[in-house]
Amino acid sequence: MNLIDNQVCFAGEQRRYQHSSTVLDCEMTFSIYLPPQSNSKTPLIYWLSGLTCSDENFVQKSGAQRYAAEHGVAIVAPDTSPRGDAIPDDVEASYDFGLGAGFYVNASEQPWAKNYRMYDYVVNELPQLLKRNFDIDTGRTSIMGHSMGGHGALSIALKNPGRFQSVSAFAPIVSPINCAWGQKALSGYLGSDQTSWKQYDSCELIASAAERLPLLVDQGDADNFLAEQLKPELLKQACEKHNHPLTLRLQPGYDHSYFFIASFMADHIHWHASALFAK
C-alpha cells in the first residue's frame, strides 16, 4: 500500500493510497480522512460513490471533513469499479456500466467476473486492508453513499446484519431490479436470471433483513433521476410492509449533485456519529 497524497484538512489528514487488489485483480486507489488526534478508538465510515465517480469526488466536493473532524470519525472512500487498461469496459464506454459503474456487486458473467467484484472488495478486502494498516477502530463502522453508492450502502448494510452501527444514503437507487440503470447493470454483471438480482436489491433485502437497522435517506425533489431511476417510494413501501425503520426526507429544490450532498452532509455524519459513539 503506497501513500500517494496526504493533505492537512480541518486539522486532520486527507490521504490517498494505491494498492494491489487481489479481489479485483488490479491496482486500486482509495481516499481516507483521518480526523485530528485519530487513534485506536476512532470509528470509520464507508462512503460509496455514484456512477462516473472515483474516490476523489467525495473528498473534494462533499465538505465531509469538517464534520468528521468535529465528531472524531474517519471516512474511507473507495473507487467505484476496478480500474486500468486491462479491465474490460462496456463496448460503448457508457457511463452506467463497466468502468466507474461497478454497482457494488460480484459479477458472474463474462468478461466481468474476473474483475468486477466490488461487493467483495468493499465488504472484505478493503476492511482487512484498513485493519492491517490503520490505528483506528475498524471494527466500529457505518456506511453511506450516493446514488449507485447509496444502493451499495443500503444493500451492503442489509446483507451484513450486525456489521454496521448505522447506514444512510443520498438519492440512492433503492431497487435496481426496478430501474433502467439497475437492470442494465444487473443483467450485464449477473445475467438474465432475475432471481440472482434480488440479493443486491435493497427493497427485496428489506423483506428478509435479520436486523432492523434504521435507514436515513435524503432525496432531492428536483433530482432529474428521481422518477425513472431512484424511486424512493419503493423503499418506503418495502419498509412499511416489513416494519423496517426508515427516515426518508424529500428535500425541496435539490438536485442529484454534490451541492445537494454537501447541504445535508452534517446531518448524515451526525447520524452516524450518534450510532458509532452510542454507549
Add this chain to the structure above:
Amino acid sequence: MNLIDNQVCFAGEQRRYQHSSTVLDCEMTFSIYLPPQSNSKTPLIYWLSGLTCSDENFVQKSGAQRYAAEHGVAIVAPDTSPRGDAIPDDVEASYDFGLGAGFYVNASEQPWAKNYRMYDYVVNELPQLLKRNFDIDTGRTSIMGHSMGGHGALSIALKNPGRFQSVSAFAPIVSPINCAWGQKALSGYLGSDQTSWKQYDSCELIASAAERLPLLVDQGDADNFLAEQLKPELLKQACEKHNHPLTLRLQPGYDHSYFFIASFMADHIHWHASALFAK
C-alpha cells in the same frame, strides 16, 4: 446575461451565468451564490481565484455556501482571465501566464492589452452588471481570494479605499514584484518598466493606502509556494513599517490547496460578515 446553471445548495441558490464582456471583449462566465431569502439588503463578497482556476473551483471545493447561507451573504466568483479561442495565450501555454492567469491587472503590452483587463472587469464591469441584474446590496461588498486571487483581493482593496467593508486572502501573492510568478506576469502584461508594476503590488500599495482597512491573511506553512512565490513576511514588514493592521496566521501543516481554503473558510466569511453587517 444568460443563466446557464442554477442549483439549490444549503437552501440558497448556486447560479452560473454567461455574459458578453465589453471590457475583455469576449464571452465570460461567473458564478454567484445567493443565500436563502436573499434580498435588497444582502451584501456581496467577491471571491478571486488563483492560477489555472475558472469560476467553478471555488464553487465546488471551498464549502463557502454553508457559511454564506448562515450569515446571509452572497458570493460572486469571476473567472481568472478572458476566455475563448480568439483570446491570445502564452505561446508555451504555461499555467502562470495568459489564459487562467490574468493577474487582475489591465495589460498595456501587445497582444494582451485588448483582452487582458481583469482589473477593470472585476472593479468596474462586473459590479455594474451585478447591480443591474440582482436584487442584492451591491453597494455593500467585501473581497477575498486565493494565491493570484489573494493578490487580486488585496491590491484591489488597497487601490479602492472606501469601496470594500473588509478584505482577506488565502496564501496570497503579496508582492508580485518580488516573485517569479509576478515578474513573469507583470513584465508580460505591463512591459519591462517596473514603475508601472507598483500599482499592482500590495506591499507597495500599503505605503500609500488612504484607508487602514484591516487585512486578514491565512497561509499554510507546508505550502510548496511559500518561500519562492508567496513570501508573507514581505507583507508583514510593509504593514509594520506603515502601521497597517494585519492579521497574518501561519497555519501549521496546510498546503496551497482547497483543503486549506475549506478549513478556514468559516473564519473568513465570519470576518467579512462582521464588517458587512456592522452598524
